[in-house]
Amino acid sequence: MTDQISDVVGTGDFAGFLPPTLAQPYFDEALRASVVQPLSRQITLGPNGVAIPVTTTKPTAAWVSEGGQKPVTRGGQALVTVEPKKLAAIAVVSAEVVRANPGGYVTNLRPQIGEAFAIAFDQAALYGTNSPFTSAENPNYVAATDKTVTLGSAAPGAGGLFTDLNAGLSLLVNDKKRLTGFAFDSIAEPIFNTAVDTTGRPLFIDSPTIETAATVTAGRLLGRPAFIGDGVAEDETVGFGGDWTKTVWGTVGGISYDVSTQATVTIDGELTSLWEHNLVAIRVEAEFGWLCYDVDAFVKYNEAAGGDNGDTE
Incomplete structure (x- = not known):
């Protein structure tokens, strides 16, 4: 070339x-x-x-007695x-x-x-x-979720940013969803750099051994993979958490x-x-091809009014 x-x-x-x-x-x-x-x-x-194939329902199992009839179950796909x-x-x-x-x-x-x-x-x-992948019948994008948490909602003495992230996890597990990772915009990085959990440990643990471009920072939040980069924020939303296997x-x-x-x-x-x-x-x-087949498996993290997410220490 x-x-x-x-x-x-x-x-x-x-x-x-x-x-x-x-x-x-x-x-x-x-x-x-x-x-x-x-x-x-x-x-x-x-x-x-x-x-x-995408899973719609999972098969179930049940205990049976010796010689008893075995339950019939079906996993929907x-x-x-x-x-x-x-x-x-x-x-x-x-x-x-x-x-x-x-x-x-x-x-x-x-x-x-x-x-x-x-x-x-x-x-x-x-x-x-x-997006060419989106239609009125099929939103097919992560922000279509109706689950939302505002960063800065929790008082510093109540865990601050750690509690806010955990509130998103709570919304997901209460809806029988999983949390496999986070995606946040670069504007949230300074907030995570000074945030600690309830025991005083750094909330965001970066991964210096992972080779990434300068535009993306890789690490872990709540023990899950987290990526911080450009282009994630829009309006008040600065990041997402959810089940990215969907x-x-x-x-x-x-x-x-x-x-x-x-x-x-x-x-x-x-x-x-x-x-x-x-x-x-x-x-x-x-x-490129893209599919998000369960928007309810995600939670949006919004920035507090005025951009103040509170003191996390």
């Missing part, structure tokens, strides 16, 4: 396709910059999607289709930058595209923002791309001629 970008500065347009093996680093960058993907189950998608949808981004840079160091530009482009994919994916998965995601094939110095693109809301401004645009496209 480096030689092709170098050539395009002087020759014009081209198009291409990165097969899965070469495209994987881009998907890896998106995974490292996402807070949703590490928590959710990844599946293999085909071009036409895939039908996956349903097939749900996960369909891939296209996600795209256009990177625009001056032709002089590409010409001077095409290899360095491609190296820098990969994490930028990965982060752009990750943020767009997370916002669709969490809030249904510009969500799945996947990608199809590789990444398609094309580069142009002649097209007209929208930059800051205005149509801009690449040729007139000596610019190079690289358009990257990939297909």
Whole structure:
């Protein structure tokens, strides 16, 4: 791809396709910059999607006497289709930058595209923002849950932030749901850095041995995996907890791309001629799939009015 970008500065347009093996680093960058993907189950998608079984009811067992009739039970399952949808981004840079160091530009482009994919994916998965997976009949995003806890509700002497997080756990288990992990926005990180539990231990335990992108901090809250990154907050909501086994995601094939110095693109809301401004645009496209088949398995954590979550010490 480096030689092709170098050539395009002087020759014009081209198009291409990165097969899965070469495209994987881009998907890896998106995974490292996402807070949703590490928590959710990844599946293999085909071009036409895939039908996956989801459990609706679980089988039960009962004690019986010797020679007694054995109880009959049934575990309910349903097939749900996960369909891939296209996600795209256009990177625009001056032709002089590409010409001077095409290899360095491609190296820098990969994490930028990965982060752009990750943020767009997370916002669709969490809030249904510009999501092709959401409909009126099927909200298919985490924030559709009606379970909500406001951080700062508990007084400092009553456990502070620890009690607030535990209140979310309580909402879930009382509804026969599980808590497998947390996703919080970066704006909540300073709050967790000073928060302690009821015995004075740090509430958020980071994972320095886990290799992640600088945009994501991995750790544990209430003994569960927790990821803190950009793009999670919207309005008053700053994070989520819940059963992430109720969500799945996947990608199809590789990444398609094309580069142009002649097209007209929208930059800051205005149509801009690449040729007139000596610019190079690289358009990257990939297909992702997403499914949240139990929105009631999640709880939203909202920021207290005024952004004050209280002193947790």
